[in-house]
Amino acid sequence: MLTSILKRTALTAVALAALSTAAFAQLELKIMAPASPGGGWDGTARSMQQALMASGIAKSVQVVNVTGAGGTIGLAQLINGAKGDGSQLMVNGFVMVGAILLNKSPVNLSQTTPIARLTAEAEVIVVPTDSPIKTAKDLADRVKADPAKVTWAGGSAGGTDHILAALFADAVGADAKKINYIPFSGGGEALAAMLGGRVTAGISGYGEFEGQIKAGKLRVIGVSSSKRLANAPDAPTLKEQGINLELLNWRSVVAPPGLSAQQRKTLSDAVEKLTKTKEWAEILKARGWDDAYLGGAEFEAFQKAEEARVSKVMHDVGLVK
Amino acid sequence: METTLALMHGFSVALEPSKLLFCLVGVFLGTAVGVLPGIGPALTVALLLPVTFKLDPAGSMIMFAGIYYGGMYGGSTTAILLNAPGESASLATALEGSKMAKAGRGGPALSTAAIGSFVAGTIATFGLAFLAPWLVEIAVKFGPWDYFALMIVAFVTVSATFGDSPLRGLTSLFIGITLGLIGIDKLTGQARLTFGVPDLLNGVEVTTLAVGLFAVGEALYVASRRAHAPEEIIPIKGSLWMTKQDWKRSWAPWLRGTAFGFPIGALPAGGAEVPTFLSYSTERRLCKYPDEFGKGAIEGVAGPEAANNASAAGTLVPLLTLGLPTSATAAIMLAGFQQYGLNPGPLLFAEKPDLVWGLIASLFIANVMLVIINLPLIGIWVRLLAIPQPWLYAGILVFATMGTLAVNASPVELSMLFVFGYLGYLMRRYDYPVAPMVVGLILGPMAEAQLRRALQISLGDPMILLENPISATLLGLAFIALVAPFVMKGLNRFKAAED
Amino acid sequence: MTNQKLTGSADRPALLVGVLLLIVAAFVAYDASQQTITSNYGIGPTAMPYVVCVGLVLLGLAHFFVAFREGLPKPEPADRSALIWIVAGLIGLIACIALGGGFIVAITIVFACTARGFGRRALAVDALIGFVLGLVIFLVFAKLLTLLLPVGPLEHLFL
Numbered sequence: 001m002l003t004s005i006l007k008r009t010a011l012t013a014v015a016l017a018a019l020s021t022a023a024f025a026q027l028e029l030k031i032m033a034p035a036s037p038g039g040g041w042d043g044t045a046r047s048m049q050q051a052l053m054a055s056g057i058a059k060s061v062q063v064v065n066v067t068g069a070g071g072t073i074g075l076a077q078l079i080n081g082a083k084g085d086g087s088q089l090m091v092n093g094f095v096m097v098g099a100i101l102l103n104k105s106p107v108n109l110s111q112t113t114p115i116a117r118l119t120a121e122a123e124v125i126v127v128p129t130d131s132p133i134k135t136a137k138d139l140a141d142r143v144k145a146d147p148a149k150v151t152w153a154g155g156s157a158g159g160t161d162h163i164l165a166a167l168f169a170d171a172v173g174a175d176a177k178k179i180n181y182i183p184f185s186g187g188g189e190a191l192a193a194m195l196g197g198r199v200t201a202g203i204s205g206y207g208e209f210e211g212q213i214k215a216g217k218l219r220v221i222g223v224s225s226s227k228r229l230a231n232a233p234d235a236p237t238l239k240e241q242g243i244n245l246e247l248l249n250w251r252s253v254v255a256p257p258g259l260s261a262q263q264r265k266t267l268s269d270a271v272e273k274l275t276k277t278k279e280w281a282e283i284l285k286a287r288g289w290d291d292a293y294l295g296g297a298e299f300e301a302f303q304k305a306e307e308a309r310v311s312k313v314m315h316d317v318g319l320v321k
Numbered sequence: 322m323e324t325t326l327a328l329m330h331g332f333s334v335a336l337e338p339s340k341l342l343f344c345l346v347g348v349f350l351g352t353a354v355g356v357l358p359g360i361g362p363a364l365t366v367a368l369l370l371p372v373t374f375k376l377d378p379a380g381s382m383i384m385f386a387g388i389y390y391g392g393m394y395g396g397s398t399t400a401i402l403l404n405a406p407g408e409s410a411s412l413a414t415a416l417e418g419s420k421m422a423k424a425g426r427g428g429p430a431l432s433t434a435a436i437g438s439f440v441a442g443t444i445a446t447f448g449l450a451f452l453a454p455w456l457v458e459i460a461v462k463f464g465p466w467d468y469f470a471l472m473i474v475a476f477v478t479v480s481a482t483f484g485d486s487p488l489r490g491l492t493s494l495f496i497g498i499t500l501g502l503i504g505i506d507k508l509t510g511q512a513r514l515t516f517g518v519p520d521l522l523n524g525v526e527v528t529t530l531a532v533g534l535f536a537v538g539e540a541l542y543v544a545s546r547r548a549h550a551p552e553e554i555i556p557i558k559g560s561l562w563m564t565k566q567d568w569k570r571s572w573a574p575w576l577r578g579t580a581f582g583f584p585i586g587a588l589p590a591g592g593a594e595v596p597t598f599l600s601y602s603t604e605r606r607l608c609k610y611p612d613e614f615g616k617g618a619i620e621g622v623a624g625p626e627a628a629n630n631a632s633a634a635g636t637l638v639p640l641l642t643l644g645l646p647t648s649a650t651a652a653i654m655l656a657g658f659q660q661y662g663l664n665p666g667p668l669l670f671a672e673k674p675d676l677v678w679g680l681i682a683s684l685f686i687a688n689v690m691l692v693i694i695n696l697p698l699i700g701i702w703v704r705l706l707a708i709p710q711p712w713l714y715a716g717i718l719v720f721a722t723m724g725t726l727a728v729n730a731s732p733v734e735l736s737m738l739f740v741f742g743y744l745g746y747l748m749r750r751y752d753y754p755v756a757p758m759v760v761g762l763i764l765g766p767m768a769e770a771q772l773r774r775a776l777q778i779s780l781g782d783p784m785i786l787l788e789n790p791i792s793a794t795l796l797g798l799a800f801i802a803l804v805a806p807f808v809m810k811g812l813n814r815f816k817a818a819e820d
Numbered sequence: 821m822t823n824q825k826l827t828g829s830a831d832r833p834a835l836l837v838g839v840l841l842l843i844v845a846a847f848v849a850y851d852a853s854q855q856t857i858t859s860n861y862g863i864g865p866t867a868m869p870y871v872v873c874v875g876l877v878l879l880g881l882a883h884f885f886v887a888f889r890e891g892l893p894k895p896e897p898a899d900r901s902a903l904i905w906i907v908a909g910l911i912g913l914i915a916c917i918a919l920g921g922g923f924i925v926a927i928t929i930v931f932a933c934t935a936r937g938f939g940r941r942a943l944a945v946d947a948l949i950g951f952v953l954g955l956v957i958f959l960v961f962a963k964l965l966t967l968l969l970p971v972g973p974l975e976h977l978f979l
Contacts, residue, residue: 042367043367043656062968062979063968064968065967065968067523067728067729067731069505069519069520069522069523070522072519072522073519073520073522073731076519102505102510103505103512103519103522104512105519148780148860148861149780151777151778156507156510157505157506157507157508157509157510158510177860178860179860180777180780180860180861182508182774182777182778183507183508183510184774185507185590185770188589188639188645188646188647188651188652189589189590189647191589191643191644191645192460192461192463192589192590192639192643192645192647193464193465195461195643195645196461196462196463196464198464198465198778199778211643211644211665211668211669212643212644214668215668286661287656318857318860319509319510319857321856321857488879488882488883488886489892491875491879492837492841492879492883495872495875495876495879496844498872498875499844499848499872499876502848502868502869502872506865508859508865509857509858509859509864509865511855511857511865513851513852513855513865513869514847514848514851514869516851537910540906540934541903541906541907544899544902544903544905544906544934544937544938545898545899545900545902545903546896546898546899547899547902547938547939548899548902549896549897549899550896709940710938711934711935711936711937711938711939711940711946712935712940712946712949714934714935714938715930715931715932715934715935715938715946715950716931716953718906718909718910718930718931718934719927719930719931719950719953719954719957722913722926722927722930723927723957723969726917726923726926726969726970727961727967727969730917730969730970732914732917732918735913735914735917736914739907739910739911739914742910743907746903750895750898751833751837751892751893751895752892752893765868769868772863773859773862773863773867774862775862776861776862776863777859777861777862778862779862780861780862781861781862781863
């Protein structure tokens with residue numbers, strides 16, 4: 001009984017796939033998601049797969065998951081195992097920059113061929129609504145007075161949230177080494193700690209806290225983007241409150257090292273075309289991701305700058321010695 | 322009253338034929354996938370997310386809920402039949418369930434799991450519908466110190482029940498805790514005990530250890546004894562269904578399991594493991610036939626399996642009321658909500674009552690469907706055990722490796738699976754219990770992280786554990802559980818001396 | 821009661837377990853001592869390893885004690901050839917995956933070797949069964965779940 005259902009589903013799936021693939025494209029791609037299925041990078045990889053195939057940019061796209069160590073295992077595989085392979089892409093992002101340092105990875109992003117930045121999400125600093133802290137300045141004053149007493153809840157150690165907390169302390173003139181940052185596993189636990197009033201402030205991507213902010217349980221102290229968010233025009237940025245700090249949690253794609261100029265151009269063109277399709281726009285809208293396309297040399301420079309910044313922060317906080 | 326009306330309305334949504342179909346598909350996929358070790362409901366929902374993109378929101382959420390419940394149920398099937406707990410929440414079920422299956426009582430074991438899941442799921446879903454707003458208020462009050470105390474309760478009660486030799490049980494537990502240290506430390510991001518092997522940075526997967534120790538270890542052990550003491554597997558002995566006696570022994574564990582599972586599942590960091598362990602040790606203590614524990618006592622399947630399913634409903638409490646994803650599956654379901662621009666949380670009930678109450682109603686329906694689908698399947702499942710032994714065990718090993726390969730196909734991960742398998746074989750040979758090791762791996766890191774978070778908030782003051790009423794009470798309970806057996810022994814001796 | 825055993829030699833398995841536990845404890849302590857980064861507040865990443873280390877040492881010593889008393893339970897003789905077949909199958913699987921031989925071949929090896937270990941004498945038939953099983957599983961995962969199991973030359977034919 002079970003198998004017959006499975007078979008039927010398989011047939012439908014095959015039929016659907018055949019329908020949605022346009023006939024003209026010749027490109028065959030492999031996209032590595034350097035994380036387990038279901039995570040953020042996996043979601044990006046599978047969304048790319050969906051849009052590339054549906055829009056007919058590529059004939060076939062396979063997603064391969066390589067799990068482990070903040071993506072650095074996948075990175076090592078890309079650099080050592082796929083050299084010169086013009087059909088291979090890997091999804092990565094801001095988090096990998098920190099993971100490379102934290103895990104003392106023998107390989108790093110400069111060894112890859114940068115292709116493009118795809119999406120970015122602003123981070124947000126929040127406090128429980130009944131907290132006496134009203135503005136970024138209030139929070140800054142407390143951090144300056146005694147960094148130990150300001151407890152921050154956020155995601156994993158060395159991740160985007162942690163780095164923002166450190167940058168905040170740094171920007172307001174407090175000692176980043178002394179911040180009392182408590183990593184929680186997953187946004188849910190950090191959110192619960194906030195709602196239960198266990199910690200002073202919380203940091204996460206805006207999407208994760210959106211429901212509670214709109215319900216009036218959390219107050220936004222500052223958004224880490226340069227401009228106010230379109231879906232939250234009332235939330236002030238950190239910048240406009242006089243704290244010189246900007247941080248985006250971006251995701252990008254890179255290719256293996258050792259590509260010819262032609263190979264690199266083919267991949268870059270395919271990705272650029274992808275970001276202009278309506279399928280991609282639909283996915284971004286549905287997932288709540290912001291388009292942050294940045295290609296070619298500009299992306300390469302951006303990636304270098306972020307690497308330098310993260311490296312400095314990680315040393316400042318004492319995560320890397 | 323208001324809630325009842327809303328729920329009735331929910332049923333009118335969920336009973337639409339198209340919604341019923343989504344629910345059925347979800348339950349089927351969930352059961353099918355839950356049977357595969359290593360591939361849990363979270364992964365299935367994640368993989369199906371893009372497929373359902375074009376469906377309507379209510380329909381796809383209902384399907385996900387079906388997958389969730391189905392996956393929770395499917396996990397017990399392999400745990401009972403093949404002794405391969407595919408997820409940490411099925412560990413406790415495997416302990417007694419696999420013993421029952423080999424003694425020809427696989428039918429009753431699977432039945433009590435199915436009906437227990439139904440009972441627990443139904444009660445817990447009622448709890449979700451009627452108690453959620455109230456329960457969640459308490460749930461967010463749980464601080465790291467309270468979780469730490471809860472872990473200690475679990476540790477103490479569980480370690481008191483494993484094996485007849487405290488030395489061998491504790492050794493197994495400590496090896497598990499040691500394995501739990503491997504990998505990136507959650508609070509500082511530093512690597513511990515990885516010795517420069519990048520594959521170890523993510524730590525030891527619970528499923529790798531459990532499948533290695535249980536399934537691979539057992540296969541090696543049975544093979545090694547084939548010539549001298551061949552294992553006898555009886556596919557069916559007596560009734561395929563639960564006898565009157567089975568019913569009598571199952572109903573109370575179902576209810577107690579639900580009482581553990583639902584509230585702990587509703588805690589943001591509660592999870593499904595702790596309630597199943599607590600249920601197992603409670604049943605073992607309360608059982609009228611304590612000799613049967615370790616040889617296949619039905620209470621040991623009924624309780625944990627009910628706890629497992631009730632906790633699944635419990636995790637939906639913070640998800641729907643606060644938008645708090647507290648398990649991997651809940652996190653993906655949240656992503657599912659968001660893909661339709663919906664934000665679960667306090668506003669969702671007001672803004673989209675159709676969807677929320679339709680979802681809750683369809684959970685009831687999913688439960689009914691699960692029982693209807695699974696009870697007839699039991700007869701087929703049990704016959705799997707009639708496969709000739711060489712093929713049965715070869716199949717079990719294929720199954721065990723498949724799960725590992727699908728999630729992380731690295732030679733290091735596979736090697737770990739087999740090293741654990743060989744360790745499991747040696748431990749069986751010298752009569753070390755294997756379950757405490759998995760318990761140590763699960764609870765050790767959780768307890769450590771929560772304790773350190775607590776001390777970080779209190780700036781190092783350990784009194785925080787005793788100043789908070791919940792943690793103080795739980796620690797008191799743990800202390801009583803720890804010393805009670807000794808005191809009882811002393812009292813008995815005292816009494817004996819008086820006589 | 822156990823005293824009469826004191827005169828005999830110590831139980832070797834128990835001694836061995838004791839030694840192994842002490843070695844593991846030493847590893848844990850060494851690793852903890854190498855940690856350079858600690859938490860600013862509360863207890864750092866080394867506290868738990870040291871606690872575990874103490875526990876392991878105590879358990880190790882307890883094993884020595886037991887070794888001179890009743891010892892560990894005496895196991896029954898093991899069927900070595902059965903074990904060798906199964907272990908060989910599992911090593912074959914790891915090698916096959918590590919060398920890029922693909923999922924189907926790997927499953928074929930495990931299935932055939934395990935069945936042989938359990939006393940079947942039809943390696944070719946079992947290999948065929950394993951092959952079909954591997955193929956079916958691979959296709960179900962690839963087409964239905966879009967999860968790619970390890971790909972070797974054989975799998976490329978079906979993609």
